[in-house]
Amino acid sequence: MNISIIGTGYVGLVSGTCFAEMGNDVLCVDIDEDKVQKLSSGTITIFEPGLEVFFERNLRKGRLNFTTELLAAVRHAEVIFLALPTPPAEDGSADLSYVKGVATNIAKLLRADPSLGYKVIVNKSTVPVGTANAVRNIMTQQDLKSGLHFDVVSNPEFLREGVAVDDFMKPERVVIGSSSKRASSIMHSLYEPFVRQGNPIVDMDERSAEMTKYAANSFLATKITFMNEIANLCEKVDADVDKIRVGIGLDSRIGKQFLYPGIGFGGSCFPKDVNALKRTADENDYEFKILNSVLEVNGAQRRLLVDKMLKHFGGSFQNKNIAVWGLSFKPNTDDVREAPAHIIIKELLEHGARVSAFDPEAKETTQAVLGDSIEYTDDRYEPLEEADALIICTEWHEFRRPDFDKMRNLMAKPLIFDGRNLFKPKDMAERGFEYYSIGRPHFQAIPSANTAFENEQNINHN
Ligand SMILES: NC(=O)c1ccc[n+]([C@@H]2O[C@H](COP(=O)([O-])OP(=O)(O)OC[C@H]3O[C@@H](n4cnc5c(N)ncnc54)[C@H](O)[C@@H]3O)[C@@H](O)[C@H]2O)c1
The missing domain is CATH 3.40.50.720 (NAD(P)-binding Rossmann-like Domain)
Incomplete structure (x- = not known):
């Protein structure tokens, strides 16, 4: 045809x-x-x-x-x-x-x-x-x-x-x-x-087909957001969101996908489609309460790691070198539209940080948006040189099994803020890292330890 x-x-x-x-x-x-x-x-x-x-x-x-x-x-x-x-x-x-x-x-x-x-x-x-x-x-x-x-x-x-x-x-x-x-x-x-x-x-009919697309994306955005709120509560009550994810995901009514907490959804579709559906509701005198909450929670979630970092660094990143892993809104794409990484980087810069970043595919698309406000590298270890902290924004496969010894040796401080829960907190402490993730316990770093551990798989395939 x-x-x-x-x-x-x-x-x-x-x-x-x-x-x-x-x-x-x-x-x-x-x-x-x-x-x-x-x-x-x-x-x-x-x-x-x-x-x-x-x-x-x-x-x-x-x-x-x-x-x-x-x-x-x-x-x-x-x-x-x-x-x-x-x-x-x-x-x-x-x-x-x-x-x-x-x-x-x-x-x-x-x-x-x-x-x-x-x-x-x-x-x-x-x-x-x-x-x-x-x-x-x-x-x-x-x-x-x-x-x-x-x-x-x-x-x-x-x-x-x-x-x-x-x-x-x-x-x-x-x-x-x-x-x-x-x-x-x-x-x-x-x-x-x-x-x-x-x-x-x-x-x-045409109208139902149009609604189907918005309903699908808004439902998925809601599912992610619900899990982000569970994760935030887990941190307060000393529970582990990873265990809860498995515990509820095995229920076939809930399903295993889209239960991974993180730094909020981004991309060219979810934020815009949730907003547009809310707008359709507004125009038709219907208050779509869940969507309002989803947008509000997601906005806060995208700031979560920056807030944790500010707390750690005492309110400013002045003279701090911050390494960023991942610029695309999710792995396996160069698309950076509404990428949480970009929102976080803008916050880091506003608070005085020097940012050096690596992404396997999204360097050019990021350069088109952020210009030379940050340094771009061609290797995952390069931004770690003399870094005061690493922040992980996208769960690319190559970030899951890095050489932790090399990382510790390169960094000025062995400090990681992981927005994608790539590693197990206890393992990271034993590897000598101060490691913050989402919705899981935080362990004190054990300075000289060095053991190899299994990474975990996590991905929200939106
Ligand atoms: N990207 C996704 O994952 C995805 C998934 C499902 C649905 N959608 C929807 O599909 C639509 C397109 O999304 P996208 O991500 O491909 O957008 P995009 O921005 O990547 O592509 C749009 C293209 O249209 C071109 N264009 C603009 N005006 C034009 C014109 N007058 N004539 C010819 N070409 C023109 C642009 O140059 C651009 O290349 C959107 O409504 C989006 O919500 C996107």
Whole structure:
């Protein structure tokens, strides 16, 4: 099938590449000329494990192409996906200007050339309830004179950065919101190869499909936040959140995922989607109390480690060298949008710290935001030289089994603030570190000890 994707960011590039991998002929559009130039010449623009192999293969086979021309995309395909940004507006609602702007332009093109024929406009961006209808209205206004044939479908995307290729190739479910049999049948035939193992394509109306995406992200954000509050209480009552996590996670009604406490959720989706759902509730005279609490608790959680550090250092980081491990909002991505690490670094700088940081993939994306306000290193041990403390913000695999002797020798003080609970507190004390984590007991460091211990796995796969 011929497919066009408008917007070639994290969602658009993954979707387009995976559709091409399944044998479709895909044309991706972006207004960013530099991005299109890079992608056309074989340079991938995001870090996403497993994507590059598919990208290169399909580019070579001619099934994946890139352009800045919207008309080319409209001409190319019957199915046009919108994978455009929906960033938070000032009032917290989703900014729909990208989606509405492109819909207007598509309608104009269709009107100018009726031979372009029937189109399915698929909303893959995360958009508030009612957006499919709004897009339909925009198209219809343009449609008055020409009698255009089109349908608008809501097809929210549930992929997780870091495992996006797997998520797209084998989705747990595909949600299709459509009131048109014709569009539904096209969408089914497009997605059937992705659900051959039996996962469902769930059909519903457009409004419910739009709500499903917000409900999913807000529920997951709530689950993380609940666990963060349990962790905070654990610290006060001398209980160990790790044990509680296992104890409740084995209950199948609760499940094991998203129970890892930390320094709050970030990323391009959870904060913006929780805010947007709250905004939808406000606009409809419904006070969504849980969401208000989730946002409030998450804001505080992102400051938690800085507060612990300030307490340790007596209220200031003046003349302190602070090492940071992890800059992306989660492992296996270079995405730093709303990354807790960035929020923490800004706090550190405000309190006078000198910051040196390492991240396996998010150096460039961080540089684009924080510039030269911090030092960037290419090795995990480099920032530790003469560091007064290490703060761990992202649970990349390579942080889980470091050489602790080397770390202790490099650092001015063997002091770690771990926002991801990578190590066991007692083990760290025995290794000679003063070690603070989230929701677990704190042990006094034993100066000369040096033993190897198992690390633990933890990850919230949002
Ligand atoms: N990133 C995720 O993990 C994820 C997951 C599920 C859903 N979503 C949703 O998908 C949507 C896209 O997210 P993203 O992370 O891919 O965003 P992104 O910012 O990475 O990509 C958006 C792309 O659209 C391009 N663009 C902007 N205006 C354009 C225009 N007029 N014409 C053509 N291209 C244009 C931008 O240049 C950019 O490349 C959002 O609504 C987001 O909430 C994201």
